[in-house]
Amino acid sequence: MKVVANGLLEKISGPADLKKLSIEQLSDLAQELREAICKQVSTSGGHLAPNLGVVELTIALHYVFDFAHDRLLFDVGHQCYTHKLLTGRQPLLSKLRQKNGMAGFPEPRESHYDLFSVGHAGTSVATGVGMARADSLMGQGDRCVVSLVGDSSIVNGVSLEGLNNAGTLNRQFLVVLNDNGMSIAKPEGAVSKYLDQVRVNKAFGDLKKNTKRLLSEIPMGNQLERLYERAGGAIRGALHPHHLFSEFGLVCVGPMDGHDLPALIQMFEQAKNFDRPLLIHCKTIKGKGFDFSTKDPTTFHSPSPFEVERGKVEWKKKGRSFTAAFGDALTSTMQKDERVVAVTAAMPDGTGLSKVSPHFPKRVFDTGLCESHAMDMCAGMAKVGIKPFFAVYSTFVQRALDQVFQEVALQSLPVRVCLDRAGYVGSDGAVHHGFMDLNLFKPFPGIVMLAPSDEPNLIAALEFMRMYDSGASFMRYPRDEVPSHPISEDVPPFQLGKAHLVRRASSEKPDLAILAYGTEVYEALKALQNMGSEASNVALYDARFAKPIDVDLVTRLVRSETPILTIEENMVSGGFGSSVLEALNSRNLPTNSVHLMGMPERWVYQNSRAGQLAEVGLDAAGIEQKVRSLMVQIQRPRRKQVKRDFRVIEAQS
């Protein structure tokens, strides 16, 4: 990747340095930023195309506003690299998305220029409305508030609720709509069709002649007309009275070219002084700057490391992901059962459904970034007798919690939910971990929660879900590769609430029984293998179900005085192990020989996934350590043949 020699970027240690440049120099700076970003992402992976699309928008915003004082809110936030490089974080770039490096999303711990750590879409308007109201209450209404929102985020329910409220503000509030005509994949939904058809108004300096007349014909026209008189020439010239969002009470201008730096700067200058909510619709090109990324912005949305050799992109080899395994397994399921359909909320690639849709174009539905709607749509489908499989990230299904409550669980509808990226997600960091899906969905009567430990189990789990019609079922799997050598290629079918013994202890009376949920089965197996004969008398179960848990098994183990270790990649509080405690307690059985491992109650920031598992002791090494300490603890009283009572237990602690 060639780097331009101007050296403008390296001189910018904060927005003040940016403001010293002439408007002409800004184009060169944009080019330098693009090359720096592309060079880094090609080395480490990261979000590429979204960042390339907003270089000019970000430069222009920082050129016009002062975000040490004013408020800049990112939405989703995977387009914040230029912003970070302009606000003093060039030294962190070489460790993009790595431990102690530059987070891939806005991160207030890094800089006060980042207001919220975000990664979920649609929040910037709503938080911006809050900041605007609070600034005004605090007598600092002169601070401008700017939300930078993508065209896919804007159709999310939270955005739309935010716009409805923004429309009532009696003060400055600027929404910059970054419309690249692309969600993460090609977007779905009527609004995106609408935005596609709105043409760029290149010559927005020329007053559109009929604007005033049109203003008087629409319901809120009088109000708009008054605002029109107060607006600067650029705003008046680009006014779009029939824009979708005008009817939400915002003054709407554009669309304008989101790469035209002088025009953007002129528009933002006027927007800064406009005392009512304003939406500037900017058309941008996702991936702008490089042929390979503009041609295929979906692939280059968030690529893994790559090289560009003579215009051809080379990818570093990777193993087979759970996502890919799921895509293939679901394709088979759909071949077998014509009632099965697949649903995604704007993540066909991330969830593996892009492997499915070529086979079944009419049975794969993309709702756009609308998780709440997607869950309800699935409920409606299930009501009719269709079998919807909603593939969604664990962290994003949080947006559909209430829909799972009312439209799915309360109706006992057999919606199937496949939670990708459950557990630690690596470099995306704290905004994306799937750390609490068990907590969220366990409370609902009749819901089944299961997890495969490897690809053969994923196939078996999916078959269980296809056949399970009594209520909703939730399967979870991590952002990881499937074990390349599964314990067995031919696993027994999933049976409701039954664990599966994967490694027998050497005697009838095991020293310890491990119940691992999901891929922790393999971490536990590695730990036991590393321990060799020391651990030969430890049994290992693939728990398979976190709800209902295998009560017979845990009861039997406790009654036979076999200590239990539960391991899961969910919060330890309120997760699978906690259900084991509750089940034993409610049966008046003791829990002192039950030990829980899971995700601790703290935020875990960007790092590799392996690094994160190690950080919290959920890798093979951490499990080995835990098993060793338990063996000491367990064997000591047993050797002494001491009756267990309160005092003995205290002494152990």
Next chain:
Amino acid sequence: MKVVANGLLEKISGPADLKKLSIEQLSDLAQELREAICKQVSTSGGHLAPNLGVVELTIALHYVFDFAHDRLLFDVGHQCYTHKLLTGRQPLLSKLRQKNGMAGFPEPRESHYDLFSVGHAGTSVATGVGMARADSLMGQGDRCVVSLVGDSSIVNGVSLEGLNNAGTLNRQFLVVLNDNGMSIAKPEGAVSKYLDQVRVNKAFGDLKKNTKRLLSEIPMGNQLERLYERAGGAIRGALHPHHLFSEFGLVCVGPMDGHDLPALIQMFEQAKNFDRPLLIHCKTIKGKGFDFSTKDPTTFHSPSPFEVERGKVEWKKKGRSFTAAFGDALTSTMQKDERVVAVTAAMPDGTGLSKVSPHFPKRVFDTGLCESHAMDMCAGMAKVGIKPFFAVYSTFVQRALDQVFQEVALQSLPVRVCLDRAGYVGSDGAVHHGFMDLNLFKPFPGIVMLAPSDEPNLIAALEFMRMYDSGASFMRYPRDEVPSHPISEDVPPFQLGKAHLVRRASSEKPDLAILAYGTEVYEALKALQNMGSEASNVALYDARFAKPIDVDLVTRLVRSETPILTIEENMVSGGFGSSVLEALNSRNLPTNSVHLMGMPERWVYQNSRAGQLAEVGLDAAGIEQKVRSLMVQIQRPRRKQVKRDFRVIEAQS
């Protein structure tokens, strides 16, 4: 209340009977329905004004469609009484919202004419889209799908996401917008202003002359124009090309008079055959039919029993509610601290904020039915240094789970959330219980969860929240009256994670320690009082905090071999008691003498709140029974001086 003598209603045992009536007779039927509904609600309480507003709409829909085959989806659902009375449920009316009587919301267990049990807003478009897609896939695309949505629901994020997706359907799909210009209270938001300003097109039979011209001027005009040619005369005549929802891809007609039965029937007849998504905007009058209810639709939204004597409404006396106590306490808090503001999502009356706003009109914010936005707005406010108190029902805060995760907890922002209607809610039934707020919010690092047992404790809890700045705090209280004789008027301040001893045991070594969370303190107290001297050696603690729990206390109790009984009005699985188990287990302390009481894992349907508590054993009688059985269990082994081991415990179970 006089009843008309026509006797049309009593002859209708299903929609087939309705279809036998002439259009002229339908007005009389409407009158009979209004009187039947009003008579019942004045006796038993229930939703009045919303039901009075949709009588004609519902009659017309059932007159035109066949909802044994077609699909009718209610939104929120508190306007379903006419629908229920027309679909065979007149015999249930006299037990409206009572056990085994007519549910106040749509309820599939009652009738196949009810597709979803709903109570939360905004879901009907999304579930309707799902049913429409699934019906088409199943080869039964001839089934019409109709969503009846209120103007307050339509601005909810789920609705808007649904509309964005509905706009892409290539088949019949009808949204009837019931626009009464009222949410539960007077609505907020730009969209409601917009709808206010759209005038009723009374003579929609006359083709609006400029419709065709206007169609060509808007971005999706060509498409609309083609649809225009296909539409019947009534639709063409009422076409509204600049309607907000046109830009979501729906053909929009109206507004029309939602009480004009012949016009509604004519319009629905054509809508039935229209093969694209269509929105019919109907203006209705909330509370229509009675002077008292049209004049004050907010009070008569969901009144308690009343009598109308000579035009004056008399209310049955009620005690002081937690809601009222909260309203007063928050008013004091706001007097003391000018940084405190209050936020509601369309529930100023239900949450007690209507008591606050006259004192602080500029510091009370109503976001409309937008819980997700409201939570994010609070996050934005807290970021600036304002102290937002978001008053919201426990069941509705489920809509803001993901916002609590990302915008509140992950940022450690001190947003204060006051959860009204936590626990069983009585006659609203399963759609409204606050049964899982502990499960939802406990997983987040740094979040504090507390509950007052009575009004003095509520005041103290609120003061704690005002001062607590390290993170978010969530307080919960039930839909109930405050204890009229609190244990003490002067309670000690809340101290983070500290329980409060409210009743000492008679000896240094209590037989049992009860840790009750929230108002269960009073149920436990009553139980102990009823037991007299038998229970004199039982201690009772007001737990106050479910997160963090009082670890010192429970550790001390277990170490001193004092059995513990936890009582809470949250799911027993994953709630307060479960945290006690986890805390002990993680400290290697035994849990066999810890006993948990809480809400069971099953749906609890409409009944009085007292009846629901009794049903699940969370009233004084249930607690008394539990304490008695524990005393037997506890005292038996102690008297025998048997060492506790596994076998003894098994024998007890």
